[in-house]
Amino acid sequence: MKVMYRLMALLMILMLLAGMTSAFAADDGYPSSYTYNYDYWGDVRESPDAYRVDQVIHSSALGLEVAMKRPQSLFVQGQDLYVCDTGNNRILHLTRGGDGFHLVRIIDTIQGAEPATFNTPSDVFVDEEGNIYICDTNNQRVVMVDKDLNFLKAFTKPTDSTFDQSLNFLPNKLVVDTSGRVFCLATNVNKGLVKFESDTTFTGYVGANKVVYNFAEYIWKEFFTTKAQRAQQESFVPTEYCNVYMDEDSFIYATNISFEEGDLIWDKAMPIRRLNGIGNDILIKNDRYPPIGDLYWIEGSVEQGPSKLIDITVLENDIYVAADRTRGRIFGYDSQGIMLWAFGSLGNTNNTFNSIISIEHMGRDLIVLDQTEADITVFTPTEYGNLIYDASADYLRGDYDGSAEKWEEVLRFNANYNLAFIGIGRSLMRQEKFKEAMDYFEMAHDRDNYGRAFRQYRKIWVEENIGWMALVLAVVMIVPLIIRTIKRTRMEVEIYERSKVGK
Amino acid sequence: MNAAKLESKPMSPRKEKWNQFTDSMKYAFHVIFHPFDGFWDLIHEKRGTLAAATTWLALFLITRVLELMYTNFQFINAPLQYINVFEQMASLLFPFLIMCLANWSLTTLFDGKGRFKDIYMAMCYALVPYTLIHLPLIFVSNIIAFDEAAFYDVLLTVSTAWCVLLVFIGLMQVHDYGPGKTIIFVIATILGTLIIIFLILVFLSLLSDALSYFVSLYREIAFRLY
Numbered sequence: 001m002k003v004m005y006r007l008m009a010l011l012m013i014l015m016l017l018a019g020m021t022s023a024f025a026a027d028d029g030y031p032s033s034y035t036y037n038y039d040y041w042g043d044v045r046e047s048p049d050a051y052r053v054d055q056v057i058h059s060s061a062l063g064l065e066v067a068m069k070r071p072q073s074l075f076v077q078g079q080d081l082y083v084c085d086t087g088n089n090r091i092l093h094l095t096r097g098g099d100g101f102h103l104v105r106i107i108d109t110i111q112g113a114e115p116a117t118f119n120t121p122s123d124v125f126v127d128e129e130g131n132i133y134i135c136d137t138n139n140q141r142v143v144m145v146d147k148d149l150n151f152l153k154a155f156t157k158p159t160d161s162t163f164d165q166s167l168n169f170l171p172n173k174l175v176v177d178t179s180g181r182v183f184c185l186a187t188n189v190n191k192g193l194v195k196f197e198s199d200t201t202f203t204g205y206v207g208a209n210k211v212v213y214n215f216a217e218y219i220w221k222e223f224f225t226t227k228a229q230r231a232q233q234e235s236f237v238p239t240e241y242c243n244v245y246m247d248e249d250s251f252i253y254a255t256n257i258s259f260e261e262g263d264l265i266w267d268k269a270m271p272i273r274r275l276n277g278i279g280n281d282i283l284i285k286n287d288r289y290p291p292i293g294d295l296y297w298i299e300g301s302v303e304q305g306p307s308k309l310i311d312i313t314v315l316e317n318d319i320y321v322a323a324d325r326t327r328g329r330i331f332g333y334d335s336q337g338i339m340l341w342a343f344g345s346l347g348n349t350n351n352t353f354n355s356i357i358s359i360e361h362m363g364r365d366l367i368v369l370d371q372t373e374a375d376i377t378v379f380t381p382t383e384y385g386n387l388i389y390d391a392s393a394d395y396l397r398g399d400y401d402g403s404a405e406k407w408e409e410v411l412r413f414n415a416n417y418n419l420a421f422i423g424i425g426r427s428l429m430r431q432e433k434f435k436e437a438m439d440y441f442e443m444a445h446d447r448d449n450y451g452r453a454f455r456q457y458r459k460i461w462v463e464e465n466i467g468w469m470a471l472v473l474a475v476v477m478i479v480p481l482i483i484r485t486i487k488r489t490r491m492e493v494e495i496y497e498r499s500k501v502g503k
Numbered sequence: 504m505n506a507a508k509l510e511s512k513p514m515s516p517r518k519e520k521w522n523q524f525t526d527s528m529k530y531a532f533h534v535i536f537h538p539f540d541g542f543w544d545l546i547h548e549k550r551g552t553l554a555a556a557t558t559w560l561a562l563f564l565i566t567r568v569l570e571l572m573y574t575n576f577q578f579i580n581a582p583l584q585y586i587n588v589f590e591q592m593a594s595l596l597f598p599f600l601i602m603c604l605a606n607w608s609l610t611t612l613f614d615g616k617g618r619f620k621d622i623y624m625a626m627c628y629a630l631v632p633y634t635l636i637h638l639p640l641i642f643v644s645n646i647i648a649f650d651e652a653a654f655y656d657v658l659l660t661v662s663t664a665w666c667v668l669l670v671f672i673g674l675m676q677v678h679d680y681g682p683g684k685t686i687i688f689v690i691a692t693i694l695g696t697l698i699i700i701f702l703i704l705v706f707l708s709l710l711s712d713a714l715s716y717f718v719s720l721y722r723e724i725a726f727r728l729y
Binding site: 450 | 584
């Protein structure tokens with residue numbers, strides 16, 4: 001008996017150990033990136049990591065004599081990475097090859113321009129030919145040099161009367177389109193992006209934020225305050241953008257971090273915008289929640305405020321990725337504005353950030369710049385992350401069945417992934433498996449597609465069952481008729497018989 | 504001869520009661536289509552019974568719960584993982600009762616003819632269209648698609664409008680008020696409801712404060728003694 005007990009105890013210990021090892025086995029040694037997504041109800045659903053740290057680039061690893069100091073911006077062109085080392089008044093040119101990033105050159109002087117050095121350069125753009133545009137902020141110019149750093153052009157303070165001449169021209173961020181037009185965000189300019197033609201002439205502003213104020217505030221200011229009071233109050237001014245990115249189709253993605261918190265959830269703040277040529281926002285938002293980053297702003301009972309999307313980058317198939325300064329988080333959205341994943345947090349480990357300032361992508365890899373840590377973190381997608389990209393790419397290409405297979409794989413990783421349910425449902429619908437498609441759409445709470453599948457399903461159902469339905473209808477109508485006739489006949493017979501008795 | 508036989512046979516009291524109950528249940532259909540006569544006779548001709556009114560109220564609550572559970576997801580946003588059936592029912596039942604109470608408390612001071620029982624009965628009967636329309640709509644929601652919702656929405660709106668109208672006429676007939684006075688008292692009832700809820704909350708919080716005082720007193724003494 002005692003032996004039995006011992007054996008059982010041993011067995012139980014073994015089982016416990018087995019349980020523990022399997023728990024450890026799920027963790028493959030990589031630190032988690034705290035990846036999650038929101039379900040239909042807006043609840044946080046933890047998910048497998050879509051991205052993992054590939055490497056962290058420190059100044060020392062690049063062999064820099066002077067360490068990076070408050071770098072402000074990144075730019076990727078092909079395999080080349082440009083870093084605006086703002087605090088040291090220089091641009092670092094890195095390239096990716098072999099096992100990582102190597103320093104190619106340090107750009108701190110240019111030939112043929114006065115001044116030849118930079119003063120707090122805060123953004124850089126490199127076009128297809130290798131010409132470099134630099135936002136030389138405190139020199140009040142955007143300077144364009146060729147790839148051997150020979151001066152080509154300078155875009156300086158507009159002399160136009162629409163530009164307030166009492167202000168300094170402080171270019172902060174810039175993008176350049178394929179025909180060489182420069183769109184530049186300048187500090188203290190709230191009329192939108194400053195637009196220069198390729199011959200350096202200023203041609204106006206693009207995409208100004210609309211001035212928003214509420215009616216009560218207007219009444220209050222108009223009728224209940226004196227002029228002196230009004231002068232002291234904040235005036236209604238449009239907000240400035242925070243960062244810009246130009247996608248493959250020359251649409252400008254802009255982010256915005258100054259807004260009223262309450263405007264976010266009703267999508268009046270629109271922190272991410274996609275501006276077309278005349279400056280209108282054409283970002284597609286087909287999800288239940290607008291792309292605003294985090295939906296909940298309280299963490300561990302500390303109110304940290306909304307996500308401040310400090311920079312944005314656009315990958316293939318219009319998938320855009322924005323970086324949040326508040327919580328050191330990175331959000332991915334697809335072309336329909338549906339959140340793919342969110343990950344990251346504040347901290348001092350490799351996969352966390354102190355203060356994100358810029359985000360770029362090289363292929364599917366994400367490159368994130370942290371200004372206080374002064375390092376660059378390179379993320380590569382995991383198998384799960386790649387599957388999501390592949391599945392959406394296949395779908396956009398028209399390979400619906402291939403995309404459904406990949407979505408099935410995604411569901412194996414994460415059973416809470418709504419996009420996968422919708423993707424599979426669409427494929428099933430094309431195969432005319434409407435009932436199954438409906439089940440998938442219902443799991444994703446996709447009303448439109450469910451309705452579409454349901455109509456087909458109902459049509460087929462009615463066609464198949466019209467026979468007995470007609471029969472039931474006929475029975476329902478004819479049976480009471482027969483019963484009534486029988487009753488009437490009986491009554492007539494009775495009346496007849498009574499009348500006979502009466503006689 | 505047969506008829507005489509039937510009359511002479513006395514009905515058992517239980518059977519009589521049952522008949523009265525079913526009659527007053529059926530009377531709801533008269534009330535919702537002829538509200539002016541209906542509500543008047545409901546109270547003054549004793550055509551309604553408390554049992555029937557309560558049954559209709561229970562049916563209303565059950566309809567509401569069934570609606571949350573079985574309406575197709577295309578037409579309702581019900582996070583079923585969070586819904587508590589009893590909470591849902593209580594959140595309808597208690598405001599309903601408090602509103603009846605508020606209405607009675609106010610109208611009884613201003614020439615209202617209705618007793619609490621009358622108000623309760625009239626209000627229960629006024630909710631009948633909700634039950635009658637929403638119950639079949641639960642089924643309908645499962646055989647129509649999202650883009651055919653217009654028909655569904657219209658019926659939902661009709662049911663609400665119908666109930667509101669019945670509440671209004673019901674109060675008018677129960678208290679023998681004119682329309683203007685009824686509107687005033689509807690508004691007053693809503694305010695009264697809020698005041699009652701406020702008082703309940705104040706009472707509960709004071710009660711919990713008082714209780715916690717005695718609990719801490721007990722603890723203090725217990726600590727001192729040991």
